[in-house]
Amino acid sequence: MSDPRDSMTLPRLTEEGQADSAVARALDAAADMDGFGTDVAATLDWAVMVGATRPLDHSAIDDWSLLASVAGRDVAAARILEPHLDALDILGQARREGCEAALESIGAGTGSSWGVFAAEGPGLRLEAHRDRDGWRLSGTKPWCSLAQQLTHALVTAWDGDERRLFAVALRTPEVDAHAGPWHARGLVPVVSAPVDFTSAAAVPVGEAGWYLRRPGFARGGIGVAACWWGGAVALRGALLDAARRPGADQLSRVHLARVDTALWNARLALRSAAEAIDADPDPALLAGRVRAVVAAAVETTLAESARALGPLPLVADEPHARRVADLQIYLRQHHGERDLARIGTSLSEGRGAW
Structure with a gap:
């Protein structure tokens, strides 16, 4: 399999020769x-x-x-x-925006490692309340990736009827990060499990509702899609190697071409979004469209590489097998038809003209 750093397979959103x-x-x-x-x-x-x-x-x-x-x-x-x-x-x-959080009060500094825990789950609710000593978080937050290894996290909690963002230290007695359940075959070391908070000290970041309303929310969502795309480009490298082997038939080139055109289209979407995101009147819709395009390209890549390469690299090539398993799990952060339904709702309400 090609080295992902090779000039033919390195994921590149900028043009050749641009220093980064x-x-x-x-x-x-x-x-x-x-x-x-x-x-x-x-x-x-x-x-x-x-x-x-x-x-x-x-x-x-x-x-x-x-x-x-x-x-x-x-x-x-x-x-x-x-x-x-x-x-x-x-x-x-x-x-x-003038809402700097008092991070020193929770021991955060330049050496802190951060997570962002914003998922919600049925039957689970993290509540924020204020006492004479400041803000406190109580309840359970699901899907908290690496909570046992991180020093700090930004966490959404319910402040009345609105969600609000808080910074919190994770290595305190008031925070209990679960070790599982985590039986994943992809992203094995990136354990995502619930965390229990028991009146844990927290620092507000922005006002209630700010986290979801802020312009950077859409930009962060596209950043995840850039990760999906970059991981899939390395699979394109494996297909390129297969198509160059002596005796390779036309089918190997068909599989390569399907993946290449899908990933090329996703690259254009990412580049276009990078140019437009800061001025786009509806960044959430832009992010939804880009994530849908990239997710479809990665799904195509996974399917075509499986057909083209067969089972051998999945059982004999550890980096390839791990990459496929990692992408399959990571891509599930895309909510598929639910995200498409949001795009369709925006269009039906008259938003999103080309």
Whole structure:
């Protein structure tokens, strides 16, 4: 299988020849690591370093290129990096809007590793209440990735009838991160399990409802899609190798072409969104469209690579097998028909003209 860093397979959202020092630094540091993407502690340390060395004025295309390139090297590493960078961006946006959180009160600093826990689950509810000492969180939050390894997280909790974002320290007696259930065959080290909060001290980030209304919410959602795309580009490399082998027939080139055109289309969607996101009047609809395009391209890639390559790389090529399993789990963050229904609702209500 081709090295994902090879010029033919490196996920590239920018044009050939454009210097991207942040991507180069991140991949160079990763190349010197043992257990990149599998050793969570080491990969988190790397993610903190990447977040600390990003340019302050990074653009959407800078962020998405970085995430795609990391996913091209290792999908799990991108899954670890993405929420950390998202949290830093959220905190930065709050600071620019005059809502800087008092992070020092929960022991957060430049060496903190961050997650973003915003999922909801049936029968589970995390409540925020205020006492004389400040804000407290009580209840259970589902789908909290790496909660046992992270130092801090941004967490949505219910403040009355609205969800509000809070920063919280995770390594305290008031926070109990579950070890499972987690029987995943993909993203094995990225355990996503419930966390119980018992009157845990928290710091508000923005006002009630701000997290979901902020312009950066859509940008973060597309960042996840950039990870999906970057991981799939490495599978394109495997198909390219197969089509170049002596004796390769036309079918191998058909599979390659289907994947290539799907991923090329997704790349165009990501590039177009990077140019439009900050000025788009309906960024949520833009994000929904881009995620749908990218998700479809990755589904095509997974299906075509399975048909073209057969079972051998799934059982004999550990990096390939892990990449496929990781992408299959990661892609489930796309809600499929539910997300398409939201797009259709927007269109039926007269929004989203081309």
